[in-house]
Amino acid sequence: MENKRTSIQELVDVVSRQTDFTKKFTEEFLHELIQVIQEYLEKDGFVKIKGLGTFKVMWNEERKSVNVKNQEEFVIPGHNRVVFIPENDLKDAVNKPYSHLSTVEIDTEEQEQTQTEKNEIVANSFSETYIPISEKEVSISEKEVTTKESGEFLKPKCTDNEPPKKKYKKRIVFFILIIFVLLFVAGAYYYRDSISQLVNKYVPLEKEQIVPTDTVKPETIIPITEFPEDTLTYDSLQYLASEPVNPPVQELQYSRELVKKASIKETVIVKDGSRLTTISKRVYGHKAFWVYIYDANRGSMKSPNDIHDGMMLVVPDLDYSLVNPKSQKAIDKALELAEKYK
Amino acid sequence: MNNKELLAEIAKRLKITQKDVSAVLEKTVEALSDSLSQGNDVSIQGFGSFEVRKKNERVVVNPSTKKKMIVPPKLVLGFRTSNTYKEKIKNVLPHGK
Numbered sequence: 001m002e003n004k005r006t007s008i009q010e011l012v013d014v015v016s017r018q019t020d021f022t023k024k025f026t027e028e029f030l031h032e033l034i035q036v037i038q039e040y041l042e043k044d045g046f047v048k049i050k051g052l053g054t055f056k057v058m059w060n061e062e063r064k065s066v067n068v069k070n071q072e073e074f075v076i077p078g079h080n081r082v083v084f085i086p087e088n089d090l091k092d093a094v095n096k097p098y099s100h101l102s103t104v105e106i107d108t109e110e111q112e113q114t115q116t117e118k119n120e121i122v123a124n125s126f127s128e129t130y131i132p133i134s135e136k137e138v139s140i141s142e143k144e145v146t147t148k149e150s151g152e153f154l155k156p157k158c159t160d161n162e163p164p165k166k167k168y169k170k171r172i173v174f175f176i177l178i179i180f181v182l183l184f185v186a187g188a189y190y191y192r193d194s195i196s197q198l199v200n201k202y203v204p205l206e207k208e209q210i211v212p213t214d215t216v217k218p219e220t221i222i223p224i225t226e227f228p229e230d231t232l233t234y235d236s237l238q239y240l241a242s243e244p245v246n247p248p249v250q251e252l253q254y255s256r257e258l259v260k261k262a263s264i265k266e267t268v269i270v271k272d273g274s275r276l277t278t279i280s281k282r283v284y285g286h287k288a289f290w291v292y293i294y295d296a297n298r299g300s301m302k303s304p305n306d307i308h309d310g311m312m313l314v315v316p317d318l319d320y321s322l323v324n325p326k327s328q329k330a331i332d333k334a335l336e337l338a339e340k341y342k
Numbered sequence: 343m344n345n346k347e348l349l350a351e352i353a354k355r356l357k358i359t360q361k362d363v364s365a366v367l368e369k370t371v372e373a374l375s376d377s378l379s380q381g382n383d384v385s386i387q388g389f390g391s392f393e394v395r396k397k398n399e400r401v402v403v404n405p406s407t408k409k410k411m412i413v414p415p416k417l418v419l420g421f422r423t424s425n426t427y428k429e430k431i432k433n434v435l436p437h438g439k
Contacts (some may be wrong), residue, residue: 005391011384014373028357029366034389038427050345051371055421057431079432082390084421093379094394094419097400101414106401240437248387 141236265317285325
């Protein structure tokens with residue numbers, strides 16, 4: 001350690017400059033001071049100076065040692081030594097260049113990095129006196145305590161451990177997040193069908209309104225023309241009856257002339273007490289249609305009951321709508337006609 | 343010998359007031375401190391020298407928390423007794439008034 005040395009003289013100069021006392025006097029003062037310290041160290045074993053520290057005399061017990069030259073053992077006798085314990089203020093003053101540093105955990109890289117120009121100046125002044133390593137150490141004081149440069153005189157273990165641990169944790173969190181995302185995507189793909197169903201439930205509210213009713217309600221009107229005449233049933237006739245559309249009046253219009261124009265469906269010779277009704281029943285399927293047979297045979301019959309065996313009667317071939325035994329309308333028409341003849 | 347006694351003794355020897363002694367002593371300590379904080383050693387002939395030593399940073403483990411810590415480097419003040427004075431002191435009996 002090759003620090004610059006200050007002698008008493010320099011101290012004397014400084015002190016005398018700052019006090020009213022002459023150089024000579026301060027020199028005398030300092031000599032006296034040291035003298036007193038020494039004397040009283042011997043006497044009391046300690047001397048305390050305010051602002052500076054404490055000089056103490058400590059006793060070392062005798063111990064064995066080895067002469068390095070001839071490897072001989074010899075005894076170091078017990079003896080006193082002078083020890084100086086500086087006061088805290090003085091300690092801090094001496095440690096000014098590094099005062100901004102403090103003990104830190106390795107895991108966290110938080111360091112106090114207060115840098116002052118003064119520190120740099122003072123720190124640089126060390127570089128002249130210290131071994132080259134100190135230059136790097138000084139530069140460390142300007143940066144974080146743990147840097148790559150510090151690794152030169154300090155095992156790199158600590159510097160390596162810091163970043164990987166922090167990065168390690170970060171990486172783990174990152175990977176866990178990625179795994180979660182992947183799981184989510186996979187699950188969505190796997191259940192995409194049910195998802196799409198759910199979506200459709202809520203989406204096409206508008207669609208339903210737009211689309212006209214493809215599904216036909218049972219109460220919708222079916223035009224009669226669509227049905228073939230054979231398939232006209234009692235029920236369908238009911239519909240027809242209730243419908244104001246195209247009542248098939250034309251087809252049930254009947255006049256005597258129709259019977260005359262109509263061709264002959266069957267010629268019947270009356271026997272065994274047949275009546276018009278029985279004949280109507282046999283030929284048309286319903287006895288109500290006897291009126292048409294009567295009309296067709298007016299020339300032969302004076303009244304509907306004027307019928308006897310051996311008579312020849314003509315059964316007209318009328319439009320099926322008139323003589324449809326299943327058609328209530330036809331039946332009603334026929335009955336209506338019958339009323340006239342009674 | 344504590345500070346008071348020191349002041350008294352010096353005042354007696356120099357025939358000045360304790361107040362003056364205190365003032366000069368204070369200035370002396372100040373000068374010493376300034377010099378040291380600039381990184382200079384201060385040597386006093388026949389007595390010893392004050393020197394500034396550097397302590398390197400080191401890794402420590404807190405035994406209770408098991409955490410690694412880094413102690414930063416620091417400068418400490420040391421005192422080296424001069425040889426003449428060492429001899430003087432060696433043979434002094436273990437302190438006791």
